[in-house]
Amino acid sequence: MLRATGFFYRRRRAADLIAKVLGVAATGFGLFWLAWILLVTLNNGVHAISPAIFTQNTPPPGGQGGLANALFGSLQMSLLGVLIGAPLGIAAGTYLAEFAERHHTWRESVRFVNDILLSAPSIVLGLFVYTLAVRTVGHFSGWSGGIALGLIVLPVVVRTTDETLRLVPNVMREAALSLGIPRWKVTVQVLYRAAAPGILTGVLLGLARISGETAPLLFTSLNNQYWASSLNAPTASVPVVVFQFAMSPYESWHALAWAGAFIVTVFVLLLSVGTRAYLLRNRVDAAG
């Protein structure tokens, strides 16, 4: 009988055990921060939230008030961002997946650039929109904030549209084309319908990404203590207000900042968890 009890054998077992213990510890380390951050945000947020948050505008230094104008501004600009980023992204993603089969180099370079845009620092995109849409016009505006957010939604939607369309089985294309249907109709009426859950996921993930986005708004929509009359004026947004109020020395502003942080966090987490659950369910449906 071979008895594996030698020095080398024990050393290998020990190394294996240490690696496993460290792996568990690393996971615990990651979960520890997640729990701490969420607990602090939820705890402070629950105490700060009140009906006034949704009905009153942001207060002057040290005063009492709410976040109504910032919530509305965020809503407007996020919507604008999605309206800019989603159609453009779906179109570009469709091109990559469906219409670029004979232009390999071109297709791969667009994919490459899109992947870089996907992880590019948002502050850089904000500066770009500043030079593009604020400097030339001469003043900060909600429109430019929406454009900056659109640039952040765009690569997310391109990527998901591209990937989802490539998963649509070729049989569908062939069946539709063999009926003599033109390609654009095949794309819009057959492929989009098959890929809708995936594309919708991309749009929602993009929305989740811009909901908490702060840096690009600092140079584009700036901030506004009052209800912005139109998107042509500087517009308040929840993340920028949170930033400004959290850095201030006033207790009442801190409370409002926590309320804003709470709203943003809950919204973003519900959106991303809900989206993933939706995608998972649809995948199961497609498989079964």
Place this chain on the structure above:
Amino acid sequence: MDTPYPANPVVAARPAGGAVLSIDDERIKARAAAETRQDAGFRWLLFAAAGIVLLILGAAAVSMLWGGRQAFETFGWRFIVSDEWDAVGHQFGAFVPIYGTLVSSAIAMTIAIPVSFGIALFLTEIAPTWLRGPIGAAIELLAGIPSIIYGMWGLFSFVPFMAANVLPWVNRNLGEMPWIGPLFRGPPLGIGMLTAGIVLGIMVIPFISSVMRDVFQTVPASLKESAYALGSTTWEVVWNVVLPYTRSAVVGGIFLGLGRALGETMAVTFVLGNAHQLSASLLMPGNSIAATIANEFTEADSDIYLSSLIALGFLLFVVTFIVLAIARLMLYNLARKEGR
């Protein structure tokens, strides 16, 4: 391009004037022509959208280079190597923010790389299968939390914790060591390079660990099973089979995380201290490129000040572009090996 579709000989052979619709019928020809035009238009529309994606990246680079040209022209190389940042005297050197960006990212990667590897190891080899999904999703939630939340948590919870519990210990124990001592000596303010680096590290862990987990799962089971059959332990399989097979993608994932860390703005702005002074100690406040831009952009009261901030943005853009490009190329390497 008169008839886009070749005439069907069977249909065309039918006698004209019969009940059967001929392919030569004017209405069918017109409709086929219209559909060809629509297809071409649709294709051009999509092509233009793809072109815009390319254009955005190029236009961003050009516009920031243009916006920062005054700073580059005025200061030349001194813009990068000088540590003098004087808004009143209009002297701008970006060495302090550049140094801060590099050091805080280095601290972040020192923490994030081993931890992410451990998490990926846990999620692919150690955890029971039913636990992998939930834990993986929880770690990915870390990536979903907006960076401003990290900043607020950092400022109101983590900074006081560091100041009260961690930094005095660091100061007492590491501060006296012969070589690395100066790095860890200083007042326990809480805000500073070390705190910012740790927060950044936590932020990039989900990005690196999810890439590592995904690529570890692409290793063919036959390779791993062969190693197990030879009597390897789990650790030996991971270290000698999984890691060599996925090496380039793992490096890609690490660079992806580095790109995030370099450009991260809000969290760092909260906990870095916004101080334009060079200091050997990691416990002292500092600055980073992104934090400088975020803090000072609305205060920029002169053209050269604004231009210097945009020039900083351009430098950040170039550095992150290079890092992210390397990351993508490394990731494509594995994808190609996979035949995907």
